[in-house]
Amino acid sequence: MLWADYGGGYSTTSYGAQGGAGGGGFMGGSQGGSQGAAGKGTYGKDTLRPVTIKQVLDAQQPHPDAEFKIDDVEITQVSFVGQIRNISTQTTNITYKLDDGTGTIEVKQWIDADATMDTASDPTTSKPKLVENEWARVWGRLKAFNNKRHVGAHVIRPIADKMEITYHLLEATYVHLYFIKGPLDQIKVEGGGAAGEIGYGGGGDTGTSGAKFPNVSAAAKKVFQTLKDSPQNNEGLHVQNVAALVSMNVADVRKAGDELLSHSLIFTTVDDDTWAPLEF
Amino acid sequence: MASEATPRVNAKYLDSFTNQTVRILGKVVSLRGETATIDANGSINLHLNRDAHLQLNNAAEVVGKVQQDLSIKVFQATDFGSNIDFNAVEAVIDATHRYKEIFYDGND
Numbered sequence: 001m002l003w004a005d006y007g008g009g010y011s012t013t014s015y016g017a018q019g020g021a022g023g024g025g026f027m028g029g030s031q032g033g034s035q036g037a038a039g040k041g042t043y044g045k046d047t048l049r050p051v052t053i054k055q056v057l058d059a060q061q062p063h064p065d066a067e068f069k070i071d072d073v074e075i076t077q078v079s080f081v082g083q084i085r086n087i088s089t090q091t092t093n094i095t096y097k098l099d100d101g102t103g104t105i106e107v108k109q110w111i112d113a114d115a116t117m118d119t120a121s122d123p124t125t126s127k128p129k130l131v132e133n134e135w136a137r138v139w140g141r142l143k144a145f146n147n148k149r150h151v152g153a154h155v156i157r158p159i160a161d162k163m164e165i166t167y168h169l170l171e172a173t174y175v176h177l178y179f180i181k182g183p184l185d186q187i188k189v190e191g192g193g194a195a196g197e198i199g200y201g202g203g204g205d206t207g208t209s210g211a212k213f214p215n216v217s218a219a220a221k222k223v224f225q226t227l228k229d230s231p232q233n234n235e236g237l238h239v240q241n242v243a244a245l246v247s248m249n250v251a252d253v254r255k256a257g258d259e260l261l262s263h264s265l266i267f268t269t270v271d272d273d274t275w276a277p278l279e280f
Numbered sequence: 281m282a283s284e285a286t287p288r289v290n291a292k293y294l295d296s297f298t299n300q301t302v303r304i305l306g307k308v309v310s311l312r313g314e315t316a317t318i319d320a321n322g323s324i325n326l327h328l329n330r331d332a333h334l335q336l337n338n339a340a341e342v343v344g345k346v347q348q349d350l351s352i353k354v355f356q357a358t359d360f361g362s363n364i365d366f367n368a369v370e371a372v373i374d375a376t377h378r379y380k381e382i383f384y385d386g387n388d
Contacts (some may be wrong), residue, residue, distance in 0.1 A: 052382050054285065083358070101286045101303045101343075102383045133358060162339070162360045166368045173375040176382050231292045231377065234386060 048077040048139065050171045054102035056080065056142055057149065068142050071179040078151070079139045081159060081168045082107075084132050096156065098136065100165075106150040107138050135159040137168070216263060220256040222246050224265055227277040236269045236276025285384040286343050288376045291322025294350045304352065305341045305360065305369050308334045318342070321370065325351040332357035339364035 051070060056078060059068040067074040082098025082105075096107045130136055140153040159165065178184070216224075226245050230237055237245075243253045257275055260266045266275045286303040294302075306320030316326045316334055326342060332354055334340050339360035344352040376383040 054384065055382050099284070099286075101288055104284050133356065135358075161363070162341075163363070163365060163368065166365070166372050169372045170368070170375060172382065173379055176379065231296070235296075 045074075046076045047074075048079055049075050050168060050175055051075075051078045051080050052102040052169065052172050053080060053082060053098065053100045053105050055172070055176070056105055056151065057103045059142060059149075061144065064144070068144075071176060073179050075142065077139060077141055077154075079137065079168075080172070081135060081137050081165050083135050084130060087130065087132060095150075096130065096136070096153075098138065100169075106148075107140065107153050107156060108150055109153040109156055130156065130158055135162065135165060137164065216259050216265075217256065219248065219252055220259040222248075223253055223256040224260055224277060227266060227275060234269065234276070236266075236274050239273040239275075242275070287380075287384040288373050290320040290370070290373050291324050293373070293377070294324065294346050297346045298348060298350070299346065301343065301345050301355070302352075303341065303343050305339060305364070307364075307366070308336050308338055308340050311336050321373075325349075326357075327351060327353050328357065329354055333359065335359055338362050339366075 049070070055070050059070045059075065060072075061068050067076065069075065080098075080100060082100040084096055085099050085104065086095075086097040088095045088097075091111075093108045093110045096109070098105055098107055136156050136158050138151060138153050139155045140151040143150055143152050223242055223246060226242055227237055230241075230245070239250055239253055239257065242257075243250045246253065248256075254273075257266065260275070261268070264278060266277050268274060269276050286301050287297065289297055289302045289304060290306070304318065304320050304324060306318035306324065308316060309319050309323065310317045311334060314328055316328055317323050318326060318340060326344070327347075328334070332342075334357055339362065340357055341360050342352060342354045342357045344354040344356075347353055380386055
C-alpha cells in the first residue's frame with residue numbers, strides 16, 4: 001500500500017503528523033510544489049548554507065539533475081545578500097539581479113496570485129519595498145535552466161541594518177573554511193599554543209608564538225610577521241618595502257629572509273627579492 | 281566573471297587595484313561638491329557622480345574605479361547610515377583577500 005512505497009527514512013507517523021492531508025496527498029509525488037520536485041533523496045539532509053554569489057556561480061554540478069556542490073559538499077538551500085541592480089516584473093515572477101561584490105546572479109520569485117490580492121486589499125500588511133540599489137537577503141534554491149543559473153527564492157526581503165551584509169560575508173567565510181579545513185576546535189588543537197587567537201585566522205597566526213615555529217632570530221620573526229600583516233596579495237613584499245616597514249637595513253632584512261626561506265616559511269614570488277609568507 | 285566582481289578594499293589595498301573596479305566602505309569625512317573624502321583605514325579621495333547622495337560623518341559604500349593617483353571614480357554610492365562597526369568591516373576585507381577563492385578571481 002501507499003505507506004510502504006515511501007519506505008526508507010519516513011515513518012508513517014511523521015508523515016501523518018505533518019501532512020494531515022490523508023493518503024491521497026502522496027499520490028503522484030507532486031505534493032508540496034517546488035519542495036517535492038527538488039527534494040528527492042535530500043529531504044532528510046536539507047541544509048541552508050550562507051554563501052557568496054561567487055560560490056553560487058562556481059558551484060559544481062556533477063551531472064544535470066544532480067544537486068550542486070560547493071567545496072565538494074551538496075547544497076540544497078542557500079542564503080545570501082546582494083545589492084539589487086535590476087528588478088523586472090514578469091507575468092508569473094519577479095526577477096531581481098543581485099550583486100554582492102563577488103558576482104551577479106538572477107533571483108526569481110514566483111508571484112503568488114492570492115497573496116498579491118491580499119496585500120492589495122489591505123495596505124497595512126504590505127511588505128517593505130525592494131528597490132534598486134538597496135540591499136536584500138535571499139533564501140532559495142539554486143537552479144540551472146538552459147545553462148544559465150538562477151536562484152528560485154523562497155523569501156527575499158530588504159536589509160535594513162547594513163551590518164547584516166558584513167556578518168553574512170564573515171559567516172559565509174566561516175562555513176567555507178569549516179568545509180575545507182574542518183571544524184574550528186579541531187584546528188585549534190592542531191595549531192597548539194596560542195589558544196586565545198580568534199577563528200581560522202588564528203590557525204595561521206599561531207606561527208610566531210606556537211611550538212611549530214622553528215628557532216629563528218628575532219629579526220626573522222619580525223620580518224615574517226610583517227609579511228603576514230601586510231595586505232595580502234599574490235606578489236608579497238619586496239625587500240626594500242620590508243626594510244622600510246620594520247626599520248631595518250636591507251642587508252639585515254635579506255639575512256632574515258634567507259633564514260625564513262631556508263625554513264620554508266616564506267617563498268619568493270616575482271623575483272628573488274620579493275617574498276610572501278607561506279602560511280596564508 | 282572576473283569583470284563582475286568588485287572586491288572590497290580599503291586605502292591599504294588601492295595600489296594593487298589600479299584600473300580595477302572595487303567596493304569601499306568608509307566614513308565620509310569631507311564633502312566638496314563633486315569630490316569627497318572617505319576614511320577606510322586611510323583617507324581616499326572620491327570623484328562623485330551626479331546622483332551620489334553622501335552624508336557627512338555617515339558610512340557610505342561606493343563602487344568605483346581606482347585611478348592612477350589612487351583616487352576613486354565613483355559609479356555608484358550608497359549611504360550606510362551611522363551604525364557601522366568598522367572592525368567587522370576590516371575583518372571582511374581581510375577575509376576577502378586571504379580567502380579570495382570565494383570573493384573574486386585574482387589574476388593568478
